[in-house]
Amino acid sequence: MPKLRVHNLTMSLDGYVAGPGQSLDNPLGVDGERLHEWMFATRTARQLGGLDGGEKGLDDDFVARGEVGVGAGIMGRNMFGPIRGPWENEQWTGWWGDNPPYHFPVFVLTHHPRPPVTMEGGTTFHFVTDGINAALDRAVAAAGGQDVRLYGGAATVQQYLRAGLIDDLHLAIAPVLLGGGARLFDHLDGGPQGYDCAELVSSPAATHVRLVRAAQAP
Amino acid sequence: MPKLRVHNLTMSLDGYVAGPGQSLDNPLGVDGERLHEWMFATRTARQLGGLDGGEKGLDDDFVARGEVGVGAGIMGRNMFGPIRGPWENEQWTGWWGDNPPYHFPVFVLTHHPRPPVTMEGGTTFHFVTDGINAALDRAVAAAGGQDVRLYGGAATVQQYLRAGLIDDLHLAIAPVLLGGGARLFDHLDGGPQGYDCAELVSSPAATHVRLVRAAQAP
Numbered sequence: 001m002p003k004l005r006v007h008n009l010t011m012s013l014d015g016y017v018a019g020p021g022q023s024l025d026n027p028l029g030v031d032g033e034r035l036h037e038w039m040f041a042t043r044t045a046r047q048l049g050g051l052d053g054g055e056k057g058l059d060d061d062f063v064a065r066g067e068v069g070v071g072a073g074i075m076g077r078n079m080f081g082p083i084r085g086p087w088e089n090e091q092w093t094g095w096w097g098d099n100p101p102y103h104f105p106v107f108v109l110t111h112h113p114r115p116p117v118t119m120e121g122g123t124t125f126h127f128v129t130d131g132i133n134a135a136l137d138r139a140v141a142a143a144g145g146q147d148v149r150l151y152g153g154a155a156t157v158q159q160y161l162r163a164g165l166i167d168d169l170h171l172a173i174a175p176v177l178l179g180g181g182a183r184l185f186d187h188l189d190g191g192p193q194g195y196d197c198a199e200l201v202s203s204p205a206a207t208h209v210r211l212v213r214a215a216q217a218p
Numbered sequence: 219m220p221k222l223r224v225h226n227l228t229m230s231l232d233g234y235v236a237g238p239g240q241s242l243d244n245p246l247g248v249d250g251e252r253l254h255e256w257m258f259a260t261r262t263a264r265q266l267g268g269l270d271g272g273e274k275g276l277d278d279d280f281v282a283r284g285e286v287g288v289g290a291g292i293m294g295r296n297m298f299g300p301i302r303g304p305w306e307n308e309q310w311t312g313w314w315g316d317n318p319p320y321h322f323p324v325f326v327l328t329h330h331p332r333p334p335v336t337m338e339g340g341t342t343f344h345f346v347t348d349g350i351n352a353a354l355d356r357a358v359a360a361a362g363g364q365d366v367r368l369y370g371g372a373a374t375v376q377q378y379l380r381a382g383l384i385d386d387l388h389l390a391i392a393p394v395l396l397g398g399g400a401r402l403f404d405h406l407d408g409g410p411q412g413y414d415c416a417e418l419v420s421s422p423a424a425t426h427v428r429l430v431r432a433a434q435a436p
Contacts, residue, residue, distance in 0.1 A: 013389070013415065013427060014403035015233045171231070173391065175415035175427065179408040185232035190397040197231065197393035202420035209231060209393065 002140050003147045003167035004074075006157060007066030009184070010035040010172040010206070016181035017154045024082040027095060034176045038205035039063055048101050058203045062170060071143030073102055074135050076156030077110040080125070086112045093117050094125065105142040107135045109156060132159050154182040161192045164213070169195070173207040220358050221365045221385035222292075224375060225284030227402070228253040228390040228424070234399035235372045242300040245313060252394045256423035257281055266319050276421045280388060289361030291324040292353050294374030298326045298343070305332050312343065323360040325353045327374060350377050372400040379410045382431070387413070391425040 011017050012035060019029030028035065039045050043054035044063040054060070078084075081092045094100055103122040114127040128135040139148040150160055160166050171184075185192075192211070199210035229235050230253060237247030246253065257263050261272035262281040272278070296302075299310045312318055321340040332345040346353040357366040368378055378384050389402075403410075410429070417428035 013429075014406075014410075015401075020408075173425070175418045177403075177410060177413060177415075177429075179406070179411070183233075185395075188232075188397070190238075192232075192395060193397070195395060197395075200393045200420055200422060200425060202418055202425055204418060207391070207418060207420055207425045211231075211395075 002071075002143055002145065004136060004150055004160065004165055005066075005070070005147050006150050006152075006166060006169040006171075008036075008039055008063060008170060008172060009152060009157065010039065010174050011184050012174055012176050012178040012181075014177050014179065015183050015185060016178040017152070017157075017184045018182040019178045020180040022078070022082070022182075027082065029178075029181045031176070031178055032181065035174045035178075038172065038174060038203070041205065058201065058208070059205055062172070062208050065170070066149065069147050070104070070149045071146030072104050072139040073106040073149045073151055074139050074156070075106060075108055075151040076153050077108055077112075078155065079151055079153045080108045080110075087114050090114060090117070093119065099123075105139070106151075107139050107142075109135055132156075132163060132165070136160075136165060154184055155187075157184065158187050161195075162188055164192075164194055166211075167213055169211040171209040171211060173209065175206070220289075220361055220363065222354060222368055222378065222383055223284070223288070223365050224368045224370075224384060224387040224389075226254075226257055226281060226388060226390060227370060227375065228257065228392050229402050230392055230394050230396040230399075232395050232397065233401050233403060234396040235370070235375075235402045236400040237396045238398040240296070240300070240400075245300065247396070247399045249394070249396055250399065253392045253396075256390060256392060256421070259423065276419065276426070277423055280390070280426050283388070284367065287365050288322070288367045289364030290322050290357040291320055291367045291369055292357050292374070293324060293326055293369040294371050295326055295328040295330075296373065297369055297371045298328075304330045308332060308335070311335050311337065317341075323357070324369075325357050325360075327353055350374075350381060350383070354378075354383060372402050373405075375402065376405050379413075380406055382410075382412055384429075385431055387429040389427040389429060391427065393424070 019032035022029045042060040042063045046054035099120040100123040105124050107126050107128050110127050113129050117125045194214045195211045196214045198212045237250035240247045256277050260278040260281045264272035317338040318341040323342050325344045325346050328345050331347050335343040412432045413429045414432045416430045419426050
């Protein structure tokens, strides 16, 4: 069965995956880019961005895992862009330029319909207005037997966690304090239920945690 | 200058330092004792409890640091015991039996006055009704030039963090999810302000973080 996987989701020590005041200029909120310093220092992340150099090692290993065996993606509308409410026009095509780093179909959860947008390099953004299960079904069908990667943001991950639909979640904890923003472990109705911690390991730049769905009783 | 230090304060991945439903039977709330499994497996913690065995290594090193150079303690009233409101009688003398593992004066923050309680082995509980600064002043005076250790719980640590009075905070992150309880990073008015992460390291059982007051500009 294809899995729904989260990679590189990064939380501050005080529990935030984005800082306060998210905007066009600050897509991750004030100081939010500090969360991802560990990731942008890795060789894999730099290669994905068309850059040389970067470090190998534990952090890089985790980033590299996210690039293997994935055939489609899902993200929330607030991760796709800063526009809220109806699409005023259809100029906005994501934060990632003409050739986004996905290279497969990406399903964007939104309440506001919009035709698909085909980008260079194999990425097509599809806009899904009928909820997280419909988005997952479409993504699984599009992935052609490979896994589906769920990107974020916090509200989208929370919806899939509440529904118990995430199979494997790589959470990085960055050694920063943000003081506010979007909490990851919130709006979960006393959960997440049914997840175990399968890995706990640190580099000097980040702690890596892997949450997996607990084995079901036979 | 003597320091105010916190050691072994343990948070779940989802940010709780105690589970939901704290009570006499569950002083750390439902499932809360899972937070401290890493600690009770160490040689130092077992020795402090009068037990043989236990493991050396990273986790033990962190527990051992908390036993060095401390001359007095501070804790909140909810950590001292499960009784809320006025002391109905003075039978309750803490969770730790006749010979508590402190062996120095411990100042308990409370709104309800009570005479000091002298235990075996050098521990005396003093009840402080005039706030965190008064408790710190008294503890520093009692520590005779050594440091003061702040034990918890969450609300007490938050008060001292908001006031910027903690010099050194060892936070352990345990690979468990509690789903509810007492959050550590809450009620901090957008802070903690002025702290840096000075260490980040993991054993398989816990991630250890050290937060220190940021160096002041000269």
